[in-house]
Every structure is written in structure tokens, then in C-alpha cells.
Amino acid sequence: MKSIVLSTKKRDYTTLLVFAVIVFTAPLWGKIIGAGYPDLLQKFAIFGLFAIGYNILFGLTGYLSFGHAAFLGVGSYVTVWSFKLLTMNAIPAVLLAIVFSGVFALLIGFLSLRRSGIYFSILTLAFAQMSYNLAYSVLTPITNGETGLRVLTSDPRVVDTALGYTIEGSPLATLFGTTLTGYPGFYFCAVVLVLGFWLSLKIFRSPFGMKLVAIKTNQTRMEYTGFNHRPYLLCAFVISGMYAGLAGGLLAVVDPLAGAERMQWTASGEVVLMTILGGVGTLFGPIIGAATIKYFENIFSGIGDTALAEIFSFLPDAVSNLLITIISPFVGSGWHLTLGILFMLIIIFLPGGMSQGFQKIADKIKQKNKKSSTSEVKLEKDGIA
Amino acid sequence: MSNDKKFTELSRRGFIKSSIAAASAAAVPTVFVSNANAYVNAPKGKTVTLGFNVPQTGAYADEGADELRAYKLAVKHLNGEGDGGLMNTMKPMALKGNGILGKKVTYATGDTQTKSDAARASAKRMIEKDGAVMITGGSSSGVAIAVQSLCQEAGVIFMAGLTHSNDTTGKDKRRHGFRHFFNTDMSGSALGPVLESEFGKERTAYHLTADYTWGWSQEGSIKDTTEKLGWKTKAAVRTPLGAGDFSQYITPVLNSGADVLVLNHYGKDMVNSLTQAVQFGLRDKNVNGNDFQIVVPLFSRLMAQGAGKNIQGIYGTTNWNWSLKDAGSQAFVKSFGAEYGFPPSQAAHTCYVQTLLYANACELAGTFDPCGVITALEGFKFDGMGNGATEYRAEDHQCFKDVLVVQGNDKPSSQFDLLKVVKEVPRKQVEYPASKLGGELGSCNNA
Numbered sequence: 166m167k168s169i170v171l172s173t174k175k176r177d178y179t180t181l182l183v184f185a186v187i188v189f190t191a192p193l194w195g196k197i198i199g200a201g202y203p204d205l206l207q208k209f210a211i212f213g214l215f216a217i218g219y220n221i222l223f224g225l226t227g228y229l230s231f232g233h234a235a236f237l238g239v240g241s242y243v244t245v246w247s248f249k250l251l252t253m254n255a256i257p258a259v260l261l262a263i264v265f266s267g268v269f270a271l272l273i274g275f276l277s278l279r280r281s282g283i284y285f286s287i288l289t290l291a292f293a294q295m296s297y298n299l300a301y302s303v304l305t306p307i308t309n310g311e312t313g314l315r316v317l318t319s320d321p322r323v324v325d326t327a328l329g330y331t332i333e334g335s336p337l338a339t340l341f342g343t344t345l346t347g348y349p350g351f352y353f354c355a356v357v358l359v360l361g362f363w364l365s366l367k368i369f370r371s372p373f374g375m376k377l378v379a380i381k382t383n384q385t386r387m388e389y390t391g392f393n394h395r396p397y398l399l400c401a402f403v404i405s406g407m408y409a410g411l412a413g414g415l416l417a418v419v420d421p422l423a424g425a426e427r428m429q430w431t432a433s434g435e436v437v438l439m440t441i442l443g444g445v446g447t448l449f450g451p452i453i454g455a456a457t458i459k460y461f462e463n464i465f466s467g468i469g470d471t472a473l474a475e476i477f478s479f480l481p482d483a484v485s486n487l488l489i490t491i492i493s494p495f496v497g498s499g500w501h502l503t504l505g506i507l508f509m510l511i512i513i514f515l516p517g518g519m520s521q522g523f524q525k526i527a528d529k530i531k532q533k534n535k536k537s538s539t540s541e542v543k544l545e546k547d548g549i550a
Numbered sequence: 551m552s553n554d555k556k557f558t559e560l561s562r563r564g565f566i567k568s569s570i571a572a573a574s575a576a577a578v579p580t581v582f583v584s585n586a587n588a589y590v591n592a593p594k595g596k597t598v599t600l601g602f603n604v605p606q607t608g609a610y611a612d613e614g615a616d617e618l619r620a621y622k623l624a625v626k627h628l629n630g631e632g633d634g635g636l637m638n639t640m641k642p643m644a645l646k647g648n649g650i651l652g653k654k655v656t657y658a659t660g661d662t663q664t665k666s667d668a669a670r671a672s673a674k675r676m677i678e679k680d681g682a683v684m685i686t687g688g689s690s691s692g693v694a695i696a697v698q699s700l701c702q703e704a705g706v707i708f709m710a711g712l713t714h715s716n717d718t719t720g721k722d723k724r725r726h727g728f729r730h731f732f733n734t735d736m737s738g739s740a741l742g743p744v745l746e747s748e749f750g751k752e753r754t755a756y757h758l759t760a761d762y763t764w765g766w767s768q769e770g771s772i773k774d775t776t777e778k779l780g781w782k783t784k785a786a787v788r789t790p791l792g793a794g795d796f797s798q799y800i801t802p803v804l805n806s807g808a809d810v811l812v813l814n815h816y817g818k819d820m821v822n823s824l825t826q827a828v829q830f831g832l833r834d835k836n837v838n839g840n841d842f843q844i845v846v847p848l849f850s851r852l853m854a855q856g857a858g859k860n861i862q863g864i865y866g867t868t869n870w871n872w873s874l875k876d877a878g879s880q881a882f883v884k885s886f887g888a889e890y891g892f893p894p895s896q897a898a899h900t901c902y903v904q905t906l907l908y909a910n911a912c913e914l915a916g917t918f919d920p921c922g923v924i925t926a927l928e929g930f931k932f933d934g935m936g937n938g939a940t941e942y943r944a945e946d947h948q949c950f951k952d953v954l955v956v957q958g959n960d961k962p963s964s965q966f967d968l969l970k971v972v973k974e975v976p977r978k979q980v981e982y983p984a985s986k987l988g989g990e991l992g993s994c995n996n997a
Contacts, residue, residue, distance in 0.1 A: 199679070201679075202674075202675065202678035202679035203674075203678055204671060204674035204675060204678055204679075205675065205679070208671070301761070301790060302761055302788060302790060310761060310762060311692055311761055311762030311763070311790075311791055312666075312692045312695070312762050312763040313666045313667075313692065313696060315696075315699065318990075335699065335702055335703045335992075337703065346703070347678075420670060420674075420700075422666065422667075422670065422696060424665065424666045424667050424696075426665045426666070426667055426668075427667060462671075463671065463672070463675050466660070466661050466672070467658060467659065467660060467672070467675060467676075467680075497606070497659075497661075498606035498607060498661055
């Protein structure tokens with residue numbers, strides 16, 4: 166947390182610049198790792214945003230929410246309804262998603278934040294599960310239950326109708342004429358991600374961020390110094406809820422469909438995993454974690470025996486068959502297993518997540534370069550976090 | 551000093567903005583070049599890729615595994631390996647056993663997890679990354695409908711696998727989607743007369759329904775049919791998909807006054823609900839002077855295997871069963887059995903047939919262009935694929951063929967001989983006008 170004190174504006178802008186370049190060149194480097202296709206890149210950006218927002222709550226205040234998928238779902242439903250009733254333009258849709266999920270987060274946060282620790286986690290889990298069940302089987306006129314809410318050609322869309330726009334073929338989200346699927350959709354998400362990252366950076370560096378960290382460090386001491394922690398906590402909860410809503414909205418923008426399974430507790434657990442895997446309380450960690458999990462889900466799950474056979478085709482048959490037998494339980498439908506092992510290894514050896522790993526590597530390199538001036542190394546240590 | 555600082559800050563900001571713009575501008579052109587084809591994913595090399603999107607986890611995982619086996623077998627046969635399977639009996643047939651249009655068939659697979667979101671993500675991966683020119687699969691109507699509309703948007707063909715809801719080729723039909731499997735309306739029409747002759751006209755039914763598009767569709771169709779017979783419907787209770795424990799839903803049935811339980815469940819859900827219904831002693835009850843009966847409108851051998859003895863004597867319908875004696879069915883059972891050591895399920899059958907039909911349509915059209923393939927499939931009449939004479943109706947892309955009414959076998963001769971075919975209901979008895987289910991096909995999309 167030393168970084169908060171030490172960092173300068175200059176360093177922040179460099180961080181932002183580096184981040185933006187990495188994000189916008191994703192289609193290029195994504196190709197190398199087999200992830201260079203729009204759908205997965207969109208998922209990287211969207212879940213990265215989700216995890217960044219979640220990190221503002223969990224990383225800074227230490228409050229472990231198990232219900233953030235509810236806000237993701239609310240964001241998706243609101244966006245799809247905006248597409249159905251107002252316009253296919255993405256801007257009002259995501260703005261509405263942020264507003265509605267913010268209000269929803271205020272409500273749930275107000276109730277849940279009366280408790281802390283495990284009780285808070287359980288409360289958020291309960292609220293999220295309630296929302297899921299409501300969406301799944303009670304509020305079916307609004308959510309269309311298991312089948313999912315879809316945008317239809319026959320929907321009213323009052324704004325579009327008033328402006329004289331008509332839809333040809335399947336209704337897709339647009340940004341003033343550009344259809345937001347494929348790469349344009351990714352770039353839309355990427356711009357939002359960079360903006361979201363910048364805001365999160367600002368929060369990390371602000372006095373408000375300091376107060377959130379103080380809540381994590383020692384709540385009692387904070388109260389003695391005259392701060393009422395609850396408003397700050399609620400504010401952090403609402404902000405992270407809005408991030409989640411925005412992410413949900415983007416999911417519906419790139420693919421106009423909202424399903425109840427987005428609100429399931431497994432989805433809430435996923436964002437916790439992403440954050441921990443990447444590094445709790447770090448700036449980049451949650452994004453790295455989100456990308457890793459989505460990569461596993463989409464790429465590893467698609468590797469079958471035939472793909473393995475192709476990879477090992479240069480080896481003699483007996484060896485390659487043996488290798489395939491050993492590896493195949495860990496790929497394809499067994500991708501959860503690999504992810505689980507990775508998660509365990511990281512928790513055991515790198516409690517600070519993957520970003521701690523990168524940090525260690527970076528430190529090693531720096532130490533080699535600057536063996537003479539050890540005092541400087543300490544100052545440089547805040548590189549990533 | 552402060553002025554200086556401001557100046558540098560501003561230019562830095564400007565630098566960031568311009569470099570973001572430059573980076574995105576640099577990345578954009580590389581992106582659009584790859585899309586400059588006549589149609590989406592036109593095969594360039596010596597191979598053509600098909601996308602097999604099946605549930606590998608979740609309530610329908612057993613069906614998914616069997617579907618994948620069938621797809622792999624179909625690919626083998628298309629490439630001229632193995633014994634050729636249904637390619638020996640299908641007629642008319644344009645396939646040559648050298649792949650499709652001379653291109654070797656390869657495939658990509660994905661896990662739908664029986665969730666619309668995951669299914670669309672894996673279908674998108676196969677279209678965008680693996681270059682699949684056709685997507686097939688799905689063991690849930692919710693998933694099939696979601697993926698079907700995705701394929702319409704993306705401009706590839708969707709050959710539906712196991713999807714039984716009316717909506718797939720009804721109100722949610724798409725120009726790019728085709729279904730070989732039957733639907734709940736046909737199940738209702740086929741089952742009606744058998745229910746009347748076996749259970750009479752004075753019955754009260756209680757529905758337990760999987761709470762999604764397929765469940766609603768089947769509940770509606772069976773209600774329609776039974777109420778026309780004069781049956782009453784006591785209640786129709788919706789249960790969440792993949793519930794696992796159905797005891798809370800079955801207990802109220804005991805004293806509801808109903809004497810028939812209709813289980814609108816499929817896959818593991820049906821195995822669980824039926825097993826629990828039997829454990830609760832429903833079948834030993836006598837209500838209103840009638841023996842209590844259970845009906846499972848959509849049956850499959852895989853489910854029968856899961857439910858064990860509990861299915862004996864229970865009526866349902868099925869798209870196809872391996873015990874059929876026609877040449878097509880026999881050829882398919884033989885080559886599937888030789889490959890995997892057990893007979894195929896109806897899910898495997900429909901998926902295998904769909905793959906062959908797609909390949910055949912490509913050969914007929916002479917291209918992989920979806921618009922050409924659609925024209926070739928619409929109104930296509932064929933035989934020798936295990937269901938007798940079959941037609942892909944042009945108006946709704948639904949196959950029309952005979953439907954089987956089956957009953958759980960009392961004395962199975964083997965562990966697979968679990969369903970006995972009570973009646974083969976002829977096509978004209980289950981046919982309905984395309985306008986009955988509504989929906990719009992839309993136009994073909996090869997942009």
C-alpha cells in the first residue's frame with residue numbers, strides 16, 4: 166500500500182498509457198496465444214472491468230462480497246430493456262445500466278453493510294441468490310426466465326421509431342451507425358475499460374481511497390480518529406456495483422441477450438476468483454485474473470484429443486499417445502481441473518496473486534541491473550501496485 | 551515553474567490521447583481484412599470446419615456425450631473412413647465419401663454447459679476463431695434457440711441437435727436454422743390416441759414442468775391433447791432446470807386428487823423426478839378408482855438407462871429408437887456399435903443425420919455459401935435415415951416424419967433394450983400447418 170503515498174502523477178499517466186496500449190493492441194498479441202478473436206477479447210475487456218470494480222470493494226476495504234453477479238445481471242437486463250423500449254444505441258443503454266445497478270447496489274449495500282466479515286459475505290450471497298431466483302422463475306415477465314431476454318425486431322423502440330430508424334435483419338446494438346459486434350464491439354468495450362481503469366486509478370490515489378484502505382487496516386482506529394466508516398463503505402459498494410452493472414450492460418451490448426444464469430452464485434464466485442488469482446488490491450491484478458479465467462474457459466475447454474494429437478504429432482506414436490492420455494483429463498471438459506490446480510498453486514506460493522509473481526520477476530531483473538544501488542531498488546518497488 | 555508543469559501535463563495528456571488513437575488506428579485495418587470474403591468462413595484450404603456445440607457438463611451431459619460420439623462418427627463417414635454408416639442407405643444422396651465438396655471435414659468442439667450464455671460464447675469461438683462454417687448441437691431448446699439466432703446474425707448455418715420445443719421452428723425460427731428432431735406438438739398428437747385407449751377419458755392430470763421454453767412448450771402441447779380427450783388438468787407446477795431434488799414438488803401430487811402425473815422433464819431431471827415419484831409410491835396408488843399413472847412425453851434410452859426399473863410400463867414418445875428394423879436404423883446401430891460398443895441414443899441419431907444432411911446439401915448446392923445450402927435444404931425429401939420418408943418443410947425448416955410412441959420395457963432382454971415401440975404414428979397424423987406456431991424465418995444472411 167506504500168504505492169499510494171509514493172506514486173506521482175507522472176507515473177500514473179505512464180501506467181495508464183501502458184495499459185491503454187496493451188488493451189488496444191490486444192487483437193495483435195491475442196493472436197499469438199490463440200485468443201485473437203473478437204468474442205474472447207470482448208470477454209477479457211468486460212470481465213476485466215467487472216473485476217476492477219469488484220477490486221475497489223474487496224481490494225481496498227477488504228469486504229468480501231459474494232453477490233456481485235446480481236449487479237451484472239441487473240445491468241444486462243436494463244440494457245436489453247433499453248434496446249427493446251428506447252433505442253439500439255449503446256450509450257443510453259449502458260448509462261441506464263449503471264444507474265439502475267447503482268440504485269440496486271445502494272439498496273443491497275445499505276442492508277448488507279450492517280454486518281462485516283463472514284456475515285456480510287453471507288448476506289450478499291443471499292441477496293444475489295434471491296435476485297437470481299426472482300429473475301429465473303418469479304419475475305419472468307421482465308426476465309423471460311431460463312430462456313433469457315432477447316431483443317426482437319417487433320419491439321417498440323420509441324426513440325428509434327421517432328427518429329425514423331428501422332431495423333433490417335437481427336437487431337444489434339449500434340453506436341451512431343456502427344454495429345457493435347465483432348471488433349467494433351471490442352473497441353467499444355476497450356475504451357470503456359480504459360476509462361474504468363483510469364477511474365479506479367484515481368480512486369486508489371485519492372483521499373477517498375485512503376479511507377477505504379483505512380477501513381481494511383483498522384476500522385476501530387479509523388472511528389477513533391473521527392471518521393464514520395459506513396458512508397465510505399457504502400460508497401465503495403455502490404461504485405463497485407455500478408462497475409458490475411456497466412460490465413453487465415456491455416455484455417448485452419456486444420450480444421443483445423440477458424439470461425438469469427449471469428446472476429447465479431457461481432458467477433459471483435468467479436469474480437472473487439478472478440480478483441484473488443490476479444492479486445487483491447492491485448491495479449492490474451483483477452484484469453490479469455479475469456483474462457486468465459476467461460482464457461481457460463474458452464481456449465482450454467476447446468482443446469480435445471484431436472487437437473492434442475496434432476500438437477504432439479512430431480513425437481513417436483507411443484510417446485504421443487502416453488502424453489495425450491496424461492494431458493487430456495486437464496483440457497477439454499476438464500478445464501476446471503487445470504484452473505483449480507493453478508488457483509491452488511497461486512494461493513500457496515503467491516498469496517498476492519499473479520501480479521505478485523510478475524512483481525517478483527520484475528524485482529529480480531531490477532536487482533540484477535542495479536546491484537550497486539540497493540537503496541533505489543526499494544523506491545522502485547512500487548512498479549505495478 | 552507551475553506554468554511549466556501544466557504545459558508538460560497537457561502535452562502528456564495529448565500524447566496519451568494521440569497514442570491511443572494511433573494504436574487503435576493501427577490495429578483496426580488488420581481486423582477488417584480477414585472479413586473480406588464472399589461469405590462468412592468460406593473454406594480456403596483443403597479442409598472445412600464444422601462446429602459441434604454440445605453440453606459436456608450439466609443436466610444434459612449424457613446426451614451431449616452421445617451427440618459428440620455421433621458427430622465424430624459422421625465426420626469419419628463423410629471423409630470416407632469406417633463403414634460409411636447411413637451413407638449406404640440414404641437416398642437421394644450426393645455425398646461421395648471424400649469429405650464435403652472434396653474438402654476434408656475437420657471439426658471444433660465446445661461446451662454449452664446447458665446455458666445460453668456459455669453456448670453462445672463457445673459458438674462464437676468456433677465461428678470467429680476456428681472458422682466453422684456450420685454450427686450444430688445443443689441439448690436444450692433454450693440453448694438451441696439462443697445459438698440459432700446467433701448463427702443467423704453471424705451468417706452461418708445452424709443444424710439443431712436435440713431440441714424439442716415448438717419454438718425452435720415456431721415463433722423463434724430462423725432462416726439459418728434447421729431441425730430434424732420432432733417437437734412437442736408432434737409428441738402430443740402422437741401420444742393422444744394411445745393415452746385415450748390405455749387410460750380412458752376420465753382422468754385428472756398433474757404436470758411437473760422444467761421451467762424453460764421446452765418445458766412450457768411441452769406442457770402446452772400435452773395439455774391441449776389431453777384436454778381434448780376430456781381429461782382435466784389439476785395443476786401445472788414449474789420446476790427449475792437441474793433441480794436435483796424433486797421431493798418438494800412430488801409430495802403435493804400425492805393428495806391432489808390427480809391420477810396421472812405428467813413429467814415434462816428431460817435428461818438427469820427426468821431420471822431424478824421419476825425415481826423420486828416412484829419412491830414416493832405414486833404408482834401403487836389408486837385415485838378416483840383409477841390406477842395412478844405416470845407419463846413422460848419425451849423419452850430417451852439414455853434416460854431409461856438412468857431411471858432403471860422405474861420406467862417399466864411408462865408411456866412416452868421418441869424421435870428414434872435403436873430397436874427399429876429398417877435398413878437405415880440397422881446400418882446406423884451397426885456402425886455406431888462397432889465404434890463405441892453400445893447402441894446410439896436418439897440424440898446421437900438426430901445429430902448424425904443432421905451432419906449428413908448438411909453435407910449433402912452443400913454437395914447439392916455446390917457451395918458452402920449459406921444461402922445456397924438453405925435453398926438446397928428447404929423442401930428436401932429423403933429416405934433411409936431411420937425415420938422413413940422425411941421432408942424438410944420449407945416454411946419452417948422442420949422435418950416431418952413418423953413419430954414413435956414407446957413404453958418402458960417390462961422384460962428387457964439386455965441393458966439397452968429398455969424401450970419397446972408401441973406404435974409408429976404416421977407422419978400425416980402429427981402434421982400441422984406451419985402457420986400454427988407463428989414466427990418469421992427472416993432472410994438469408996451471407997454478408
